[in-house]
Amino acid sequence: MEHHNTWETYSEEQWKEADAFAGEYMEFLNNGKTERECIDQIVNTVEAAGYRELETLIKANQKLKTGDKVYSVWMNKSVVMFQIGRKSMAEGINILGAHLDSPRLDIKQNPLYEDGGFAYLDTHYYGGVKKYQWVTIPLAIHGVVVKKDGTTVEINVGESEDDPVFFISDLLIHLAQEQMEKKANKVIEGEALDLIIGNRPIRIEKTADQTGETDGGEETKSEKEAVKKGILDILQKTYDIEEEDFISAELEVVPAGRAREAGFDRSMILAYGQDDRVCAFSSLKAMLEIGQTDRTACCILVDKEEIGSVGATGMQSKFFENAVAEVMNLTGEYSELNVRRCLAHSCMLSSDVSSAFDPSYASSFDKKNVAYLGGGMVFNKFTGSRGKSGSNDANAEYLGHIREIFEKEKVNFQTAELGKVDLGGGGTIAYILALYGMNVIDSGVAVLNMHAPWEATSKADVYETKRGYVAFLNHADL
Numbered sequence: 001m002e003h004h005n006t007w008e009t010y011s012e013e014q015w016k017e018a019d020a021f022a023g024e025y026m027e028f029l030n031n032g033k034t035e036r037e038c039i040d041q042i043v044n045t046v047e048a049a050g051y052r053e054l055e056t057l058i059k060a061n062q063k064l065k066t067g068d069k070v071y072s073v074w075m076n077k078s079v080v081m082f083q084i085g086r087k088s089m090a091e092g093i094n095i096l097g098a099h100l101d102s103p104r105l106d107i108k109q110n111p112l113y114e115d116g117g118f119a120y121l122d123t124h125y126y127g128g129v130k131k132y133q134w135v136t137i138p139l140a141i142h143g144v145v146v147k148k149d150g151t152t153v154e155i156n157v158g159e160s161e162d163d164p165v166f167f168i169s170d171l172l173i174h175l176a177q178e179q180m181e182k183k184a185n186k187v188i189e190g191e192a193l194d195l196i197i198g199n200r201p202i203r204i205e206k207t208a209d210q211t212g213e214t215d216g217g218e219e220t221k222s223e224k225e226a227v228k229k230g231i232l233d234i235l236q237k238t239y240d241i242e243e244e245d246f247i248s249a250e251l252e253v254v255p256a257g258r259a260r261e262a263g264f265d266r267s268m269i270l271a272y273g274q275d276d277r278v279c280a281f282s283s284l285k286a287m288l289e290i291g292q293t294d295r296t297a298c299c300i301l302v303d304k305e306e307i308g309s310v311g312a313t314g315m316q317s318k319f320f321e322n323a324v325a326e327v328m329n330l331t332g333e334y335s336e337l338n339v340r341r342c343l344a345h346s347c348m349l350s351s352d353v354s355s356a357f358d359p360s361y362a363s364s365f366d367k368k369n370v371a372y373l374g375g376g377m378v379f380n381k382f383t384g385s386r387g388k389s390g391s392n393d394a395n396a397e398y399l400g401h402i403r404e405i406f407e408k409e410k411v412n413f414q415t416a417e418l419g420k421v422d423l424g425g426g427g428t429i430a431y432i433l434a435l436y437g438m439n440v441i442d443s444g445v446a447v448l449n450m451h452a453p454w455e456a457t458s459k460a461d462v463y464e465t466k467r468g469y470v471a472f473l474n475h476a477d478l
Helices: 012-030 035-048 054-060 226-239 243-248 274-289 319-330 336-344 359-364 396-408 430-434 459-475
Strands: 069-074 078-083 094-099 104-115 118-126 139-146 152-157 195-198 249-255 260-262 268-271 297-302 347-351 377-380 413-415 439-444 455-458
Touching: 012 260, 012 268, 012 274, 012 459, 035 069, 035 078, 035 139, 035 274, 054 069, 054 319, 069 319, 078 274, 078 319, 094 274, 094 459, 104 139, 104 226, 104 243, 118 226, 118 249, 139 243, 195 226, 243 249, 268 459, 274 297, 274 347, 274 439, 274 455, 274 459, 297 319, 319 336, 347 430, 347 459, 377 396, 377 459, 396 439, 396 459, 430 439, 439 459, 455 459
Parallel strands: 094 297, 094 347, 347 439, 377 413
Antiparallel strands: 069 078, 078 297, 104 118, 104 249, 118 195, 139 152, 139 249, 260 268, 268 455, 377 439
Protein backbone atom coordinates (compact mmCIF):
# COMPACT_ATOMS: atom_id res chain seq x y z
CA MET A 1 0.00 0.00 0.00
CA GLU A 2 1.13 3.56 -0.68
CA HIS A 3 2.27 5.65 2.27
CA HIS A 4 0.95 9.22 2.43
CA ASN A 5 2.65 12.12 4.16
CA THR A 6 0.17 13.69 6.57
CA TRP A 7 1.45 17.21 5.97
CA GLU A 8 0.33 16.96 2.35
CA THR A 9 -3.27 16.35 3.44
CA TYR A 10 -3.47 19.37 5.76
CA SER A 11 -5.09 22.68 5.05
CA GLU A 12 -3.34 25.85 6.19
CA GLU A 13 -5.59 25.89 9.24
CA GLN A 14 -4.65 22.33 10.17
CA TRP A 15 -0.96 23.21 9.84
CA LYS A 16 -1.50 25.96 12.40
CA GLU A 17 -3.49 23.66 14.69
CA ALA A 18 -0.79 20.99 14.58
CA ASP A 19 1.89 23.57 15.33
CA ALA A 20 -0.04 25.00 18.28
CA PHE A 21 -0.71 21.53 19.68
CA ALA A 22 3.00 20.72 19.40
CA GLY A 23 3.78 23.84 21.42
CA GLU A 24 1.50 22.69 24.25
CA TYR A 25 3.04 19.23 24.13
CA MET A 26 6.59 20.59 24.32
CA GLU A 27 5.71 22.59 27.41
CA PHE A 28 4.30 19.43 28.98
CA LEU A 29 7.63 17.69 28.30
CA ASN A 30 9.62 20.61 29.69
CA ASN A 31 7.70 20.54 32.96
CA GLY A 32 7.31 16.77 33.23
CA LYS A 33 10.61 14.91 33.15
CA THR A 34 9.54 12.46 35.86
CA GLU A 35 6.33 10.59 36.57
CA ARG A 36 5.61 12.76 39.61
CA GLU A 37 6.06 15.97 37.64
CA CYS A 38 3.70 14.67 34.94
CA ILE A 39 1.07 13.77 37.54
CA ASP A 40 1.25 17.27 39.06
CA GLN A 41 0.59 18.84 35.65
CA ILE A 42 -2.20 16.39 34.83
CA VAL A 43 -4.04 16.92 38.12
CA ASN A 44 -3.90 20.70 37.74
CA THR A 45 -5.17 20.41 34.17
CA VAL A 46 -8.07 18.04 34.81
CA GLU A 47 -9.25 19.84 37.93
CA ALA A 48 -9.39 23.06 35.93
CA ALA A 49 -11.53 21.14 33.40
CA GLY A 50 -14.06 20.09 36.05
CA TYR A 51 -12.74 16.69 37.12
CA ARG A 52 -13.22 15.77 40.77
CA GLU A 53 -11.11 13.47 42.91
CA LEU A 54 -12.63 10.00 43.21
CA GLU A 55 -11.46 9.44 46.79
CA THR A 56 -13.25 12.61 47.94
CA LEU A 57 -16.49 11.47 46.32
CA ILE A 58 -16.16 8.02 47.90
CA LYS A 59 -15.85 9.51 51.39
CA ALA A 60 -18.91 11.67 50.76
CA ASN A 61 -20.79 8.76 49.14
CA GLN A 62 -21.66 11.15 46.33
CA LYS A 63 -23.32 9.48 43.38
CA LEU A 64 -22.13 9.88 39.80
CA LYS A 65 -24.33 10.58 36.80
CA THR A 66 -23.95 10.98 33.06
CA GLY A 67 -21.42 13.66 32.20
CA ASP A 68 -19.60 13.61 35.54
CA LYS A 69 -15.80 13.61 35.44
CA VAL A 70 -13.60 11.99 38.07
CA TYR A 71 -9.93 11.13 38.51
CA SER A 72 -7.83 9.10 40.89
CA VAL A 73 -4.07 9.26 41.55
CA TRP A 74 -2.07 6.35 42.91
CA MET A 75 1.19 6.99 44.80
CA ASN A 76 1.79 10.18 42.80
CA LYS A 77 2.91 8.12 39.78
CA SER A 78 -0.24 6.80 38.08
CA VAL A 79 -3.59 8.38 37.33
CA VAL A 80 -6.92 7.28 35.88
CA MET A 81 -9.71 9.54 34.56
CA PHE A 82 -13.35 8.77 33.79
CA GLN A 83 -16.08 10.73 32.02
CA ILE A 84 -19.39 8.99 32.67
CA GLY A 85 -21.29 8.12 29.49
CA ARG A 86 -24.99 7.65 28.74
CA LYS A 87 -24.81 3.86 28.61
CA SER A 88 -24.38 1.47 31.52
CA MET A 89 -20.71 0.82 32.29
CA ALA A 90 -21.53 -2.88 32.35
CA GLU A 91 -21.86 -2.64 28.55
CA GLY A 92 -18.20 -1.65 28.35
CA ILE A 93 -16.15 1.54 28.34
CA ASN A 94 -13.63 3.09 25.92
CA ILE A 95 -10.10 3.20 27.32
CA LEU A 96 -6.92 5.01 26.38
CA GLY A 97 -3.87 3.68 28.22
CA ALA A 98 -0.33 5.06 28.10
CA HIS A 99 2.70 5.18 30.38
CA LEU A 100 4.50 8.12 31.99
CA ASP A 101 7.88 6.55 32.79
CA SER A 102 10.86 6.83 30.45
CA PRO A 103 14.37 5.34 30.37
CA ARG A 104 16.74 7.21 32.67
CA LEU A 105 19.35 6.85 35.40
CA ASP A 106 18.20 6.43 39.02
CA ILE A 107 20.40 7.54 41.90
CA LYS A 108 21.15 4.70 44.31
CA GLN A 109 20.29 4.75 48.03
CA ASN A 110 23.94 5.02 49.15
CA PRO A 111 25.29 7.04 46.23
CA LEU A 112 27.64 9.79 47.35
CA TYR A 113 31.40 9.20 47.28
CA GLU A 114 34.66 10.90 46.40
CA ASP A 115 37.43 9.63 44.13
CA GLY A 116 40.34 11.39 42.42
CA GLY A 117 39.18 14.81 43.54
CA PHE A 118 35.63 14.43 42.19
CA ALA A 119 32.37 13.97 44.07
CA TYR A 120 30.11 11.38 42.46
CA LEU A 121 26.58 10.04 42.71
CA ASP A 122 26.30 6.32 41.93
CA THR A 123 23.43 5.47 39.56
CA HIS A 124 21.45 2.46 38.33
CA TYR A 125 20.01 2.74 34.83
CA TYR A 126 16.26 2.25 34.42
CA GLY A 127 14.70 0.66 31.35
CA GLY A 128 16.34 -0.25 28.07
CA VAL A 129 19.16 2.16 27.32
CA LYS A 130 22.30 2.27 25.21
CA LYS A 131 24.61 3.19 28.07
CA TYR A 132 27.18 4.90 25.87
CA GLN A 133 24.57 7.52 24.86
CA TRP A 134 24.50 8.92 28.39
CA VAL A 135 28.12 10.03 28.73
CA THR A 136 29.44 13.59 28.18
CA ILE A 137 26.00 15.18 27.80
CA PRO A 138 24.49 17.76 30.21
CA LEU A 139 22.32 16.01 32.78
CA ALA A 140 19.79 17.24 35.34
CA ILE A 141 18.57 15.79 38.64
CA HIS A 142 14.82 15.65 39.34
CA GLY A 143 12.91 14.01 42.16
CA VAL A 144 12.01 14.04 45.82
CA VAL A 145 13.76 13.42 49.13
CA VAL A 146 11.52 12.35 52.01
CA LYS A 147 13.07 13.01 55.41
CA LYS A 148 12.52 10.98 58.56
CA ASP A 149 9.93 13.45 59.83
CA GLY A 150 7.89 12.97 56.65
CA THR A 151 8.90 16.28 55.09
CA THR A 152 9.19 16.06 51.30
CA VAL A 153 11.89 18.09 49.57
CA GLU A 154 11.57 18.55 45.81
CA ILE A 155 14.76 18.59 43.74
CA ASN A 156 15.01 20.05 40.23
CA VAL A 157 18.52 21.10 39.24
CA GLY A 158 19.89 21.54 35.74
CA GLU A 159 16.95 22.98 33.80
CA SER A 160 17.17 26.74 34.40
CA GLU A 161 19.77 28.75 32.52
CA ASP A 162 21.55 29.67 35.75
CA ASP A 163 21.46 26.11 37.14
CA PRO A 164 24.54 23.92 37.16
CA VAL A 165 24.38 20.69 35.18
CA PHE A 166 25.99 17.32 35.82
CA PHE A 167 27.74 14.81 33.59
CA ILE A 168 29.27 11.36 33.21
CA SER A 169 32.82 11.33 31.89
CA ASP A 170 34.22 9.26 29.03
CA LEU A 171 37.75 8.21 28.16
CA LEU A 172 39.57 10.59 25.84
CA ILE A 173 40.03 9.28 22.31
CA HIS A 174 43.85 9.42 22.64
CA LEU A 175 43.76 6.65 25.27
CA ALA A 176 40.73 4.71 24.03
CA GLN A 177 42.34 2.05 21.83
CA GLU A 178 41.28 -0.81 24.12
CA GLN A 179 37.87 0.71 24.82
CA MET A 180 37.12 1.06 21.11
CA GLU A 181 37.64 -2.66 20.60
CA LYS A 182 34.78 -3.54 22.98
CA LYS A 183 31.23 -4.34 21.91
CA ALA A 184 28.79 -1.45 22.15
CA ASN A 185 27.09 -2.91 25.23
CA LYS A 186 30.47 -3.07 27.00
CA VAL A 187 32.00 0.26 25.96
CA ILE A 188 30.36 1.85 29.00
CA GLU A 189 29.55 -0.52 31.87
CA GLY A 190 26.51 0.06 34.07
CA GLU A 191 28.68 0.60 37.14
CA ALA A 192 30.61 3.30 35.26
CA LEU A 193 27.54 5.53 34.88
CA ASP A 194 28.51 7.61 37.91
CA LEU A 195 27.47 11.24 37.90
CA ILE A 196 30.10 13.91 38.51
CA ILE A 197 28.59 16.53 40.82
CA GLY A 198 31.56 18.51 42.16
CA ASN A 199 35.31 19.11 42.26
CA ARG A 200 35.95 21.85 44.83
CA PRO A 201 37.01 20.90 48.38
CA ILE A 202 35.16 22.40 51.31
CA ARG A 203 36.91 25.37 52.85
CA ILE A 204 37.79 24.70 56.50
CA GLU A 205 39.30 27.52 58.51
CA LYS A 206 42.26 26.66 60.70
CA THR A 207 41.46 26.46 64.39
CA ALA A 208 43.67 27.58 67.21
CA ASP A 209 46.82 25.51 67.70
CA GLN A 210 47.92 24.05 70.99
CA THR A 211 49.33 27.43 72.10
CA GLY A 212 46.02 29.08 71.39
CA GLU A 213 47.35 31.09 68.45
CA THR A 214 45.74 31.31 64.99
CA ASP A 215 46.78 32.81 61.70
CA GLY A 216 43.58 34.81 61.37
CA GLY A 217 41.64 32.07 59.57
CA GLU A 218 42.82 33.05 56.11
CA GLU A 219 44.28 29.64 55.27
CA THR A 220 42.59 26.27 55.00
CA LYS A 221 43.65 22.91 56.27
CA SER A 222 43.46 19.54 54.54
CA GLU A 223 40.26 17.60 55.09
CA LYS A 224 39.57 13.95 54.28
CA GLU A 225 36.95 13.63 51.49
CA ALA A 226 36.80 17.43 51.37
CA VAL A 227 34.99 17.51 47.99
CA LYS A 228 32.26 15.16 49.23
CA LYS A 229 31.91 17.21 52.40
CA GLY A 230 31.63 20.33 50.29
CA ILE A 231 28.69 18.80 48.41
CA LEU A 232 27.03 17.74 51.67
CA ASP A 233 27.44 21.28 52.98
CA ILE A 234 25.69 22.64 49.87
CA LEU A 235 22.86 20.09 50.17
CA GLN A 236 22.37 20.96 53.84
CA LYS A 237 22.30 24.72 53.26
CA THR A 238 20.17 24.57 50.10
CA TYR A 239 17.73 21.75 50.85
CA ASP A 240 18.24 20.98 54.56
CA ILE A 241 19.04 17.35 53.76
CA GLU A 242 21.89 15.13 54.93
CA GLU A 243 23.61 12.09 53.50
CA GLU A 244 21.30 9.57 55.19
CA ASP A 245 18.31 11.19 53.49
CA PHE A 246 19.35 9.55 50.21
CA ILE A 247 17.94 6.35 51.70
CA SER A 248 14.39 7.65 51.30
CA ALA A 249 14.88 9.58 48.07
CA GLU A 250 13.64 9.07 44.52
CA LEU A 251 16.05 11.02 42.34
CA GLU A 252 16.17 10.60 38.57
CA VAL A 253 18.97 11.71 36.26
CA VAL A 254 17.63 12.95 32.92
CA PRO A 255 19.00 14.96 29.98
CA ALA A 256 19.14 18.66 30.80
CA GLY A 257 17.43 21.06 28.43
CA ARG A 258 14.10 21.95 26.90
CA ALA A 259 12.22 20.27 24.08
CA ARG A 260 13.16 21.84 20.77
CA GLU A 261 11.69 22.17 17.29
CA ALA A 262 13.83 20.25 14.81
CA GLY A 263 14.56 20.90 11.14
CA PHE A 264 14.69 24.13 9.15
CA ASP A 265 10.98 23.59 8.55
CA ARG A 266 10.32 23.07 12.30
CA SER A 267 8.32 19.97 11.42
CA MET A 268 9.73 17.76 14.17
CA ILE A 269 10.17 17.74 17.94
CA LEU A 270 13.43 16.71 19.59
CA ALA A 271 13.10 16.02 23.30
CA TYR A 272 13.67 13.64 26.16
CA GLY A 273 10.90 11.31 27.34
CA GLN A 274 8.68 11.17 24.26
CA ASP A 275 8.35 7.42 24.87
CA ASP A 276 5.69 7.51 26.11
CA ARG A 277 4.72 10.97 27.22
CA VAL A 278 3.76 11.78 23.64
CA CYS A 279 0.88 9.28 23.88
CA ALA A 280 0.11 10.24 27.48
CA PHE A 281 -0.30 13.91 26.57
CA SER A 282 -2.32 13.13 23.43
CA SER A 283 -4.60 10.85 25.47
CA LEU A 284 -5.07 13.48 28.16
CA LYS A 285 -5.95 16.16 25.63
CA ALA A 286 -8.38 13.82 23.89
CA MET A 287 -10.21 13.26 27.18
CA LEU A 288 -10.53 17.02 27.64
CA GLU A 289 -11.74 17.61 24.09
CA ILE A 290 -14.59 15.11 23.82
CA GLY A 291 -18.17 16.10 24.46
CA GLN A 292 -20.79 13.86 26.01
CA THR A 293 -20.26 10.25 24.92
CA ASP A 294 -22.49 7.19 24.84
CA ARG A 295 -19.90 4.94 26.47
CA THR A 296 -17.92 6.03 29.50
CA ALA A 297 -14.54 7.38 28.42
CA CYS A 298 -11.48 6.42 30.41
CA CYS A 299 -7.79 7.34 30.31
CA ILE A 300 -5.20 5.57 32.42
CA LEU A 301 -1.60 6.78 32.58
CA VAL A 302 0.70 4.44 34.47
CA ASP A 303 4.25 3.92 35.68
CA LYS A 304 6.84 1.13 35.30
CA GLU A 305 6.08 0.11 31.69
CA GLU A 306 9.76 0.31 30.82
CA ILE A 307 10.55 -2.45 33.33
CA GLY A 308 7.59 -4.76 32.78
CA SER A 309 4.60 -2.82 34.24
CA VAL A 310 5.34 -4.24 37.68
CA GLY A 311 4.79 -2.85 41.18
CA ALA A 312 1.96 -0.95 42.80
CA THR A 313 2.00 1.81 40.17
CA GLY A 314 2.43 -0.43 37.11
CA MET A 315 -0.35 -1.72 34.88
CA GLN A 316 -0.16 -5.16 36.48
CA SER A 317 -1.36 -3.75 39.80
CA LYS A 318 -5.05 -3.78 40.77
CA PHE A 319 -5.23 0.03 40.83
CA PHE A 320 -7.18 0.32 37.58
CA GLU A 321 -9.59 -2.52 38.34
CA ASN A 322 -10.23 -1.10 41.81
CA ALA A 323 -10.92 2.34 40.36
CA VAL A 324 -13.45 0.90 37.90
CA ALA A 325 -15.21 -0.89 40.77
CA GLU A 326 -15.36 2.30 42.84
CA VAL A 327 -16.75 4.35 39.95
CA MET A 328 -19.39 1.71 39.22
CA ASN A 329 -20.33 1.74 42.88
CA LEU A 330 -20.94 5.49 42.72
CA THR A 331 -23.03 5.10 39.55
CA GLY A 332 -25.16 2.49 41.33
CA GLU A 333 -24.02 -0.36 39.09
CA TYR A 334 -21.52 -2.17 41.26
CA SER A 335 -21.40 -5.92 41.55
CA GLU A 336 -18.48 -8.25 41.00
CA LEU A 337 -20.22 -9.57 37.90
CA ASN A 338 -20.87 -6.08 36.51
CA VAL A 339 -17.22 -5.12 36.95
CA ARG A 340 -16.19 -8.22 35.02
CA ARG A 341 -18.74 -7.47 32.30
CA CYS A 342 -17.54 -3.88 32.06
CA LEU A 343 -13.91 -4.90 31.54
CA ALA A 344 -14.71 -7.75 29.16
CA HIS A 345 -16.89 -5.56 26.92
CA SER A 346 -14.51 -2.60 26.83
CA CYS A 347 -12.47 -1.32 23.89
CA MET A 348 -8.95 -0.08 24.42
CA LEU A 349 -6.16 1.64 22.55
CA SER A 350 -2.87 0.74 24.19
CA SER A 351 -1.31 4.10 23.46
CA ASP A 352 2.41 3.61 23.03
CA VAL A 353 5.06 4.65 20.54
CA SER A 354 6.27 2.67 17.54
CA SER A 355 9.67 2.60 15.85
CA ALA A 356 10.01 5.02 12.94
CA PHE A 357 11.83 4.05 9.75
CA ASP A 358 15.42 5.30 9.79
CA PRO A 359 17.05 5.32 6.32
CA SER A 360 20.48 5.26 7.98
CA TYR A 361 19.67 1.81 9.37
CA ALA A 362 17.29 0.59 6.67
CA SER A 363 18.39 -3.04 6.96
CA SER A 364 16.73 -3.31 10.38
CA PHE A 365 13.24 -2.61 9.01
CA ASP A 366 10.70 -4.15 6.67
CA LYS A 367 9.91 -1.12 4.51
CA LYS A 368 6.43 -2.41 3.70
CA ASN A 369 5.55 -2.82 7.39
CA VAL A 370 7.14 0.07 9.22
CA ALA A 371 5.95 3.44 10.47
CA TYR A 372 7.19 6.59 8.77
CA LEU A 373 7.66 9.96 10.43
CA GLY A 374 4.87 12.14 9.08
CA GLY A 375 2.75 9.13 8.11
CA GLY A 376 0.07 9.74 10.76
CA MET A 377 -1.04 7.74 13.78
CA VAL A 378 0.42 4.22 13.96
CA PHE A 379 -1.36 0.92 14.65
CA ASN A 380 0.57 -2.19 15.61
CA LYS A 381 -1.71 -5.21 15.30
CA PHE A 382 0.86 -7.08 17.37
CA THR A 383 4.14 -6.35 19.11
CA GLY A 384 6.21 -8.93 20.98
CA SER A 385 9.42 -10.37 19.58
CA ARG A 386 10.33 -12.86 16.88
CA GLY A 387 7.42 -15.33 16.84
CA LYS A 388 5.12 -12.70 18.43
CA SER A 389 6.32 -13.76 21.88
CA GLY A 390 4.68 -11.71 24.63
CA SER A 391 2.30 -10.02 22.22
CA ASN A 392 -1.30 -8.97 22.26
CA ASP A 393 -2.50 -9.77 18.73
CA ALA A 394 -5.63 -7.74 17.97
CA ASN A 395 -8.40 -9.53 16.11
CA ALA A 396 -9.51 -8.63 12.61
CA GLU A 397 -13.03 -7.59 13.66
CA TYR A 398 -11.66 -4.95 16.01
CA LEU A 399 -9.27 -3.64 13.37
CA GLY A 400 -12.14 -3.37 10.91
CA HIS A 401 -14.15 -1.38 13.47
CA ILE A 402 -11.23 1.01 14.07
CA ARG A 403 -10.72 1.48 10.32
CA GLU A 404 -14.36 2.42 9.90
CA ILE A 405 -14.14 5.05 12.64
CA PHE A 406 -10.93 6.60 11.38
CA GLU A 407 -12.01 6.77 7.77
CA LYS A 408 -15.28 8.39 8.80
CA GLU A 409 -13.43 10.99 10.90
CA LYS A 410 -10.68 11.42 8.24
CA VAL A 411 -7.86 10.50 10.63
CA ASN A 412 -4.56 9.71 8.89
CA PHE A 413 -3.15 6.42 10.10
CA GLN A 414 -0.59 3.77 9.16
CA THR A 415 0.18 0.22 10.28
CA ALA A 416 3.56 -1.10 11.36
CA GLU A 417 5.68 -3.75 13.04
CA LEU A 418 8.66 -3.25 15.35
CA GLY A 419 11.46 -3.99 12.91
CA LYS A 420 12.31 -7.15 11.02
CA VAL A 421 10.89 -10.40 12.36
CA ASP A 422 14.12 -11.81 13.82
CA LEU A 423 15.58 -8.56 15.15
CA GLY A 424 13.98 -8.33 18.57
CA GLY A 425 10.83 -6.27 19.05
CA GLY A 426 9.12 -4.78 22.08
CA GLY A 427 6.00 -4.76 24.22
CA THR A 428 3.41 -2.45 25.77
CA ILE A 429 0.66 -2.67 28.38
CA ALA A 430 -1.76 -4.10 25.80
CA TYR A 431 -1.43 -7.75 26.82
CA ILE A 432 -2.27 -6.91 30.46
CA LEU A 433 -5.63 -5.30 29.66
CA ALA A 434 -6.34 -8.03 27.11
CA LEU A 435 -6.36 -10.51 30.02
CA TYR A 436 -9.82 -9.17 30.88
CA GLY A 437 -11.05 -10.28 27.44
CA MET A 438 -11.51 -6.76 26.08
CA ASN A 439 -10.57 -5.65 22.57
CA VAL A 440 -7.10 -4.06 22.63
CA ILE A 441 -4.74 -2.80 19.94
CA ASP A 442 -1.46 -0.91 20.14
CA SER A 443 -1.53 2.60 18.72
CA GLY A 444 0.48 5.78 18.97
CA VAL A 445 3.24 7.91 17.48
CA ALA A 446 6.28 6.89 15.46
CA VAL A 447 9.53 7.83 17.21
CA LEU A 448 13.05 8.15 15.83
CA ASN A 449 15.93 7.49 18.28
CA MET A 450 13.57 5.63 20.62
CA HIS A 451 15.01 5.23 24.17
CA ALA A 452 17.86 7.63 23.42
CA PRO A 453 18.36 10.71 25.62
CA TRP A 454 16.83 12.78 22.79
CA GLU A 455 14.00 11.31 20.71
CA ALA A 456 12.37 12.73 17.58
CA THR A 457 8.71 12.85 16.50
CA SER A 458 6.71 14.58 13.78
CA LYS A 459 4.38 17.38 14.85
CA ALA A 460 1.82 16.08 12.34
CA ASP A 461 1.88 12.59 13.88
CA VAL A 462 1.42 13.96 17.40
CA TYR A 463 -1.57 16.04 16.35
CA GLU A 464 -3.08 13.28 14.24
CA THR A 465 -2.78 10.84 17.15
CA LYS A 466 -4.75 13.17 19.38
CA ARG A 467 -7.42 13.39 16.67
CA GLY A 468 -7.48 9.61 16.47
CA TYR A 469 -7.94 9.26 20.22
CA VAL A 470 -10.87 11.68 20.13
CA ALA A 471 -12.50 9.70 17.33
CA PHE A 472 -12.02 6.47 19.27
CA LEU A 473 -13.49 7.76 22.53
CA ASN A 474 -16.50 9.18 20.70
CA HIS A 475 -17.34 6.23 18.45
CA ALA A 476 -15.80 2.90 19.53
CA ASP A 477 -18.53 0.40 20.49
CA LEU A 478 -17.93 -3.21 19.49
